[in-house]
Amino acid sequence: MRTGERPKGVIRWITTTNHKDIGTLYLVLAFILFFVGGSMALVIRTELFAPGLQWVDPDFFNQMSTLHGLIMIFGFLMPSFVGLANWQIPMMIGAPDMALPRMNNLSFWILPFAFLLLASTLFIEGPAPNFGWTLYPPLSTTYGPDSTDFLIFSIHLMGISSIMGAINIIATILNLRAPGMSLIKMPIFVWTWLITAFLLIAVMPVLAGSVTMMLMDRHFGTSFFNAGGGGDPVLFQHLFWFFGHPEVYILILPAFGVISEILPTFSRKKLFGRTSMIYAVGCIALLSFLVWAHHMFTVGMPVAGELFFMYTTMLIAVPTGVKVFNWVATLYRGSITFEPPMLFALAFILLFTIGGFSGLMLAMVPADFQYHDTYFVVAHFHYVLVPGAVFALFAAIYYWLPKWTGRLYNMHIARWHFWLSFLAVNLLFFPMHFLGLAGMPRRIADYALQFAEFNRMASIGGFTFGIAQLLFIVVVIQCILRGPRTTSRVWEGSHGLEWTLPSPAPYHSFAIPPKIE
Amino acid sequence: MHAVKNTYYVPSASYWPIMGSIGLVMAATGAVTALHNHNSQYGFYLLLLGFTMLVAMLFGWFRSVICEDAAELYSRQVEQSFRWGMAWFIFSEVAFFGAFFGVLFYARNYSVPWLAGSGDGVMTHHLLWPEFQGVWPLVENPDPTKFQNPKWYMGAWGVPAINTLILLSSAVTVTWAHWGVLQARRLQIILGLAATVLLGSLFLYFQAYEYIHAYQELELKISSGIYGTIFFTLTGFHGLHVAMGTLMLTVIGFRSLKGHFSPDNHFAFEATAWYWHFVDVVWLCLFVFVYCL
Amino acid sequence: MFLCSSLAQAAYRLDLSPGVTEVSRKIYTLHHMVLWICIAIGIVVFSVMFYALVKHRKKAGARAAEFHENIWVEIGWMVVPLLILVALAIPATKTLLFMHDTEESELSVKITGYQWKWKYDYMGDNFGFFSELSTPQEAIQGKKEKGEHYLLEVNHPLVLPVHQKIRLLVTSNDVIHSWWVPAFGVKQDAIPGFINEAWIKIEKPGTYRGQCAELCGRGHAFMPIVVVAKTATDYQKWLSEQKLASLTIDLSSRTLEWLQREGKAIYEKNCMTCHQGTGEGVPGAFPALKGGRVATGPIKQHIQTVLWGVEGTAMQAFKEQLNDVELAAVITYERNAWGNDVRVQHNKTEPLVQPADIQSYLKKQ
């Protein structure tokens, strides 16, 4: 294509090198997959509505929870935060675009194909992957269905995409800041993404390596995960969680960044302890490499190992606590208003902290012997993921959408979206704590009678939560089509470079770098 | 390239990426089909087609980059982005190899001793693998009916030692070529690169020789237990990287012949040299951890 | 927060059980300690937050203050949580060390996970048995009333004596399972090719129930664990009964009808999860037996497949799991059900297998 030419229609989206276009593509794909993954969750919740097998075969149930977990994490949360990064980072650091725009396009366009490959497993002969998103062998190797190989290659593709995306983000942040924006002056959201991108580049290759080993065990007679040849199934778990634990912080750190941007705006007060917030994120990231085996306390590790991983895991509560306390201190003696982004941010603090507390409980090895692989764990991670990361995502979109579209959205419906989601999410996930403590294992399609009531509550909560998300779509579409025009600052308390650009922001954010004093 | 520009160069819309992703997904689908359907050629062709598309994409893409560079569209800042890009790409490769070295470490220090009854493994050994002795390199597997024992393991002081020398000297030659670039000495660049490519190919030749020796004489196969598994995956992935690096060096060599590089603008050359040094360092670790220890 | 405190109120129904071993009680105490500490921290943090949200609303006329840093406060809220964590880590470490002490056990039981049942071997006494779900399929499908112990009942519970330190040697025959009985505070993963150890000392006779806690395939929800704890004398009595019972199996020939009828029951218990009631299997995962190559082919091949399983697939060896009569019955059933008898005739091979055939097959080995 010739320089300067800008194609129209579908071709524009396929060939674009523009960070805003690509950001939009990421977000659209993410929300499509949110609905796909959410529908699978609803299949799970429907089957669990009452004891007994009513709707689906247990094997199909396992396929659903596997694909639900994979799609929500790799298809929804990761791409959506990469989408945010694409939209916001150039605007927040005063850059015209991302550092490697053509590669940016490749990073995105691999993803739809990766997920087509993953989805195809549902339609080819034989079961789809049915061994949980954690892919433990030998269930996934010797005993895995044929479709496992599609899953493996799909993960390779996602990995390539994330690594390239992360390289791009790092290069942008390190290299394209406007003159005068030193690292320490950089907005917190950008900081969190810098560190997140580092985590991504460090651990995605490990995941790629481990699924490659799975592939070889399946087809080339290797014995990575087979004791008969001197390997060990548990080795896979070590590799997976060496990736997997940093992965969950990959999901939450950008969310921390979002919250740290939003709270000061709506409290009209500077973020408390900015520097220590940055150090805290750094600490969390570094510690995240040293805690992986807290997912494997029951596999039969030597006692010294269990103690080590318990201590490191507990330590993470300290920097995370610093974040929570600083947020509260930011609110303190502010001048607070409750626009939708703020509502979601406040709910984030409240509910993420509850999820963090249950995380701390899980970290206590002896207690984890009881919690492990029960619904208590399911409650923990949904609390940090759904009212944690997902709420932060909603907060971010409600915060920046006027900047992206140049229009305001319907605050009234957005508030409804918030309150419904808030209530439903607690109805959905809080009872799971009780289920877990009372002894309900996770990943089961049918359960004993004493678990019936809480499961019914959770299912009702699940459907309500799903319906509430339709409101979100309504808000966004209405905003794009018919929202009233807004100013460049949008929010009274807004701060930062992106708000100096007109709304909607121009196609090439900062053609000439702004000067920072 | 020389004048520092105010505006950043954002490339225009491009078809290369979508071609790359389609190539990738075709290669992946083809690979799975080939794995499942041994008697159908279809998967293999699809794999080949996808791969061809990928290669074509890379050529096209890099050609665009070279043209844009030649048209002086890039500023120092763009070049710096490329640098960061390459550096972090190599870092991701380090992580990838790290995983496999991790396996080696785990197998030697945990799983094999455990199966052989040390530490907490007493009952495992006693009840499940009473015959098994955990000596590394593992030439007797816990279950030799499933994973055939090799006759012997690979020694360090034949071909591997020669290969170490070869790679080390290739590091010298590539650095020498780099000096040539910095001082604009064409002949030195070409000779240095040619020597490096030659050494790289020689390395690959010896490695192929070693593999044949392993399969035919030692009966050491990728399927002969964790030792063979880790031996072939580590050296195999490394070998692939050497092949990639040699290819890159060759391309860089042709570009040098065309006079693409100047003392202050030769990032492609540098990136390749970085990559080559990385491959070199991986080999040193391999030599120490796989062969010597 | 209000939800948290309601948790404590209704503790009798919603909480961990204190259990019947010292370990489980220690865990219970630890759990409560960390729970209450979290609740307390939560109350403090959220009170401040809600205070700010109410008092410092713009609507209520609040003006934003200027402060945004205070090094001492920040050090404070790093040090205090750190101290709290140390206070938590100490009892946790002690409990963990206590749990890991497997010395001096009086009895060893080897527990092997199978897809989807457990095998218990009494190491000293040289006998063992399989233990699998006894809830009828109809109850699961909703065609029959669900009993009190729906999904938590088995045909042969593990029987153990109280007040003895029992060593559990946990392993697996196929994929990873996890042996979990909440009342004992024991959850130990069963890893194929490795043996993990755990121990229990039960304090009260009774029946204790648990479930497999690691996803192990289609029947993961259907492999419960039931332990019956007996006093030393009752346990001894049970032990001698078991040894007697396992000696007497009637190996005489049966009629085709008898074998088919018994075989159907055995099939439904052992084979149906994979090969399905219709014998059609699950395409791509479990082969169809209806008109199947083996089920209608030479008898020897059929016996061999069922006795020894197929290496590297989900098809396990049933030699140890079923006795010779049962094996004969289930094989006969497969050769006659779903219209297989027609094919069997067409292939000119035997439709009927007697216990004696199994024995002679085994002798030739």
Ligand code: HEA
């Ligand atoms: C966004 C994702 C996310 C986040 C942020 C976290 C955060 C944490 N997680 Fe979580 N976790 C998951 C996602 C996440 N987790 C997932 C997906 C799984 C399951 C995977 C699977 O098996 O499928 C899992 C599972 C999991 C386990 C394994 C459980 C098991 O399988 O048995 C453990 C065990 O230690 C754990 C611990 C923790 C801890 C200690 C934190 C800490 O980071 C939390 C720190 C926060 C706080 C503690 C609250 C705020 C702090 C204060 C207010 C300060 C004062 C507090 C104290 C001094 C107590 N998590």
Ligand code: HEA
């Ligand atoms: C970001 C990650 C993420 C998110 C957002 C969610 C969201 C949800 N999860 Fe998910 N979950 C995981 C990550 C996530 N989950 C992971 C990693 C696992 C572990 C998997 C494993 O064990 O391997 C898991 C497992 C898991 C289980 C346990 C399964 C098992 O152990 O057997 C359950 C059970 O209830 C569940 C439920 C839900 C529900 C109801 C939602 C809801 O929040 C979903 C809401 C969304 C929608 C409902 C879709 C949107 C709306 C529509 C489609 C419109 C139509 C709606 C109606 C008509 C009502 N999840």
Ligand code: CUA
């Ligand atoms: Cu066995 Cu789950």
Ligand SMILES: [Cu+2]
């Ligand atoms: Cu973790």
